[in-house]
Amino acid sequence: MKDFAVFWGCTIQARFPFLEKSSRIVFDDFSLPYKEIDGFTCCPEKSLIDNVDHEMFVVTAARNVALADENKVDIVSPCTGCVSNLATVKGELESNPKEKDTVNSLLGEVGREFEGSAKLSHLVPFFHDSVGSHKIKQTIKKNFNGMKISAHYGCHMIRPSHALRNDDPIDPVKYDNLIRTLGAESVETDTKLMCCGQGLDRVDQHDNALHMARMKLKELIKAGADALTVCCPSCFLQFDNNQFLMMREGEKLGLPVIYFTELLGLALGHTPEELGLDLHRVSAEPFLKKWASLTADNQEEINSGLNATGTL
Amino acid sequence: MIKSDLDLKLLEKCAGCGACFSICPSCITIPGYDPREVIKDILAGEFEKWLESKHIWQCLECHYCLEMCYQHYGFENAMTALRTIATKRGKFPPQVKRGWDMFAKSSRLGDPAMPARKKLGLPEPKKSGKDEFLKLHELVLKAREAENEKKTGTDDE
Ligand code: SF4
Ligand code: SF4
Numbered sequence: 144m145k146d147f148a149v150f151w152g153c154t155i156q157a158r159f160p161f162l163e164k165s166s167r168i169v170f171d172d173f174s175l176p177y178k179e180i181d182g183f184t185c186c187p188e189k190s191l192i193d194n195v196d197h198e199m200f201v202v203t204a205a206r207n208v209a210l211a212d213e214n215k216v217d218i219v220s221p222c223t224g225c226v227s228n229l230a231t232v233k234g235e236l237e238s239n240p241k242e243k244d245t246v247n248s249l250l251g252e253v254g255r256e257f258e259g260s261a262k263l264s265h266l267v268p269f270f271h272d273s274v275g276s277h278k279i280k281q282t283i284k285k286n287f288n289g290m291k292i293s294a295h296y297g298c299h300m301i302r303p304s305h306a307l308r309n310d311d312p313i314d315p316v317k318y319d320n321l322i323r324t325l326g327a328e329s330v331e332t333d334t335k336l337m338c339c340g341q342g343l344d345r346v347d348q349h350d351n352a353l354h355m356a357r358m359k360l361k362e363l364i365k366a367g368a369d370a371l372t373v374c375c376p377s378c379f380l381q382f383d384n385n386q387f388l389m390m391r392e393g394e395k396l397g398l399p400v401i402y403f404t405e406l407l408g409l410a411l412g413h414t415p416e417e418l419g420l421d422l423h424r425v426s427a428e429p430f431l432k433k434w435a436s437l438t439a440d441n442q443e444e445i446n447s448g449l450n451a452t453g454t455l
Numbered sequence: 456m457i458k459s460d461l462d463l464k465l466l467e468k469c470a471g472c473g474a475c476f477s478i479c480p481s482c483i484t485i486p487g488y489d490p491r492e493v494i495k496d497i498l499a500g501e502f503e504k505w506l507e508s509k510h511i512w513q514c515l516e517c518h519y520c521l522e523m524c525y526q527h528y529g530f531e532n533a534m535t536a537l538r539t540i541a542t543k544r545g546k547f548p549p550q551v552k553r554g555w556d557m558f559a560k561s562s563r564l565g566d567p568a569m570p571a572r573k574k575l576g577l578p579e580p581k582k583s584g585k586d587e588f589l590k591l592h593e594l595v596l597k598a599r600e601a602e603n604e605k606k607t608g609t610d611d612e
Contacts, residue, residue, distance in 0.1 A: 156580060157565030164575045182584035184562035190516055191554035191564070194538045195547070198599075202591055203562075206584065252594055253587040302518035305527075312522040338480045338517035346512040346548040351485050358484065419575065 144273060145262070146176045148211055150220040150229070153185050154376035161419025162376060165404040166221045166266070168418065172411050173274055173282060177219070182210050186225040190342055204232035205246050206253075211261035218263045221404060223375035226265040227299030227307060233259050234306035265300050267374050267403055268309040271317040276324040284412040286326030289437040290430075292406070293330035293368045294318035295359070295382070297375035298338050321403070322372065325410050330368045334359045339373075341381035356385045360396050370430045374403040387424035399423075399430040409434075460536040461497070465528045470494045475520040475530050481513045488513045490530035497533060506541045512548055514538075562588035 149170075155162045170177050184203060185192070193200040208229055211218050220226045236243040237259055247256055264272075270279070296315050304312035313336065319329040340355025360382065363371055373379050383400045390396050400423065401409075408418040420427045473491045481488045488510050496502055505511055514534035521529030541547060547555075557564055567580040 151580075153564040156567040157563075158568070160568050160571045160575055160577055163572075163577055167577075179578075179581050181582040182587070183581070184584045184588050185558055185564050187558060188554070188564055191551055192558055194535070194551065195542045195555045196595075197539070198595055199559075199592060202595060203588065206587065206591065210584070249591060249594055253590055255587070298515070298517040298519070302522055304522060312518075336519070338515045338519070340480065340484075340515065342515040342517075343513065345550055345554065346509075347550050348509065348513065348548075351513065355480065355484055 144176055145217050146178050146215070147217040147219045147264075148180045148183075148214065149177050150183060150186070150207070150218050150222070150225050152220060152222040152225040152376070153188070154224075154380070155222060159376055159379065159422075161422045162221060162379070162402055162404065165402060165408045165413075165418040168413055169404050169407045169411065172408075173278070175274070178214070178216055180210060180214050180216065183207050186222075186228040188224060189228050189231070190345055200228075201232050201235065201242070202246055202249055204229050205236060205257040206250055206255055208233055208259060208261055208263070209250060209255040209257045212258040213255070215260075217261050219266055219269050220264075221266045221374060221402075222377075223265055223297040223299035224377055226263055227302070230263045230306040231303060233263065265307075265309065265374070267296075267300060267321065268317050270403075270407075271321055272309075276320065279321070279324050279407075283325065283407075283410040285410055285438060287322075287406075287410065287434065288326040288441065290327040290434055291330050291367055291369050292322050292327040292401075293332060293335075293363050293366070293371050294322055295339065295371055295373045295378055296336070297373060297378045298336075300375065318372075318374075318403075322406075325406065330363065330366050332359075332362050332366055332368075334362050339375075339378040339381040341377045341385075344381070344385070352381065353385055353389055356381050357389060357394070357396075360386055360398050364396065364398055368398065369433055370399040370401045370406075370427075372401050372403055372406055383423050383425050390425070397425065397429065399427040400425060401427060401430065460539060461532060462528075463498070465526055466494055466533060467498060468526060469524075469528055469530070469533070470498055472525075475523060478523055479520055479530060480517060481515055485513050490514070490533055493537065494530070494533050497537075502537060502540075505537050506544065506546055509548075511537045511541065512551075559592060561585060 151163055187200055187203045250256055296318050301310045301315050302312045310317045322329040340352050343352035371382055386396050405418045405420055415431055476482045493505050511534055514531050520531055554564060562585040
C-alpha cells in the first residue's frame, strides 16, 4: 500500500477533534502507512468558495494536491467534502491542459507544481477497497450481530462520479458492505441517498436544514434503526447537532449518530470514551446499551453451549 | 454574462425535460424551490430577478440531478451560474460572506481547536500553508486587475 497523507479538513479539526482521534486509532490498529505533511489549507469548501471565486477554488485545491504529489503520497480523508472538492479540481485540470498550465504557472511562483499523481480517496471506500472486508473481519474483536445500522453516504463521498469514480453514484454499496462486514444489518430506507441538508445552514436557512434532517431521522426511527452512521463532519453536524437542537425544542427523536471510525473503533475493542463518543450532543447510550446486552446474550449462549442453532 | 457560464443548448433541453424535479431533495422539501422556473426565465433572458432570491442558494450542490441527467447536465448548473453572478455583484447570504472572508484571511474555515486537542491527546497540527496561499491570492487578484484594465472601455459585459 502506498503511503498516504490524511487530509483532515477544517471542520474536523476546528469543531470535532474527537473524529480525528477515532480516525487515528483505527489507522494505527490496522498499521496503515499514514504520514503527516505540512502545508495543507482548506480544500476549499465548494459552496462557500467556488461560488465566490472559481479561480481561487481551483488554485487552492491544486496546491493541496501538489503537496501530496511532491511528497509522493496519496490522500485519504475522513471528510466527503474535502475529497470531492479536491477530486473535482483534479478532474477539471486533467481534462483541461490549458487551465492546468495557467494554474501551474501561478503555483510556480510559490515553488509548487500540480501533477495529479496523488490518488484521492475518502476513508470509507478506502477501507472497503484497500483494507478489505477479510482483513477487517480478522482484526475486529467484537461484531455488531443483531444491531440495525443505516449508512448515510453523504453526497460527496460518491458524487460527482466523473471525478471520484469510487462507487455507483445513485446505487452505492460500499458503506453498506462495511456495515455488514462488522456484523450488523444495514437498514435501507427511501431517504438513503437524500442529501443531509447541512448546506442550508451555511446559507442562513436553518429551518429548511432542520426540516431535511428531520425527514431522514424520522424514517430511520420508524424503520427501527439503532444508529445512523456517517463519515462526513458536515453530515455529522447536521444529524447530531441539529437533531439535538430539535430535541431541545421537544421533538421526540434521539437516534445515535456514529462516525464510521467510531463504529470501527468500537468493534476493535476501544471504549466509547477513548473514541470520543461521549462528546456527541445526541447520546450514543441507547446504541451502546443494546449492543452490550446483545454481546452479553451471545456470551451466555456460548457459555451454556447452546450453539447448535447455527447462528454463531 | 450568463451565456459564458451556461450551455444554452443543454439548458433548452433541460427546460423541455424537467425530470429532476421529482428526485431533487430541495424540490421535494422546500416550498417554492423550482429550478424549472428559473431555467425558463434564463432562456427568456430574465435571469436578473432571481439574483436576489433565496431560492438560488437552496441548491445543495448534491449533484444528484447531474448524475441522473441523460445529458450529464443537471439543474445545478443553472443555479451555480446565478449564484456566481450574484456574488460578483456582492449579493450573498451573510454566512457565505463570513465564510469567504475567513478563508481569504486565514486559508481555512476554522483553526484547530487547541485545548480540545490537548485533552484528547492529539499531536500538534501540521503547519498550515497560509503564507503561500496569501501570496497566491494576491497574484490572482493582481492578474485579474491587469486583465480588467486591458478590457476597460472595450467590453462592459
Ligand atoms: S444539485 Fe441542487 S438542483 Fe441538483 S438535485 Fe441537488 S439540490 Fe437539486
Ligand atoms: S438536468 Fe437533465 S434530467 Fe434534469 S431536468 Fe434537466 S435535462 Fe432533465
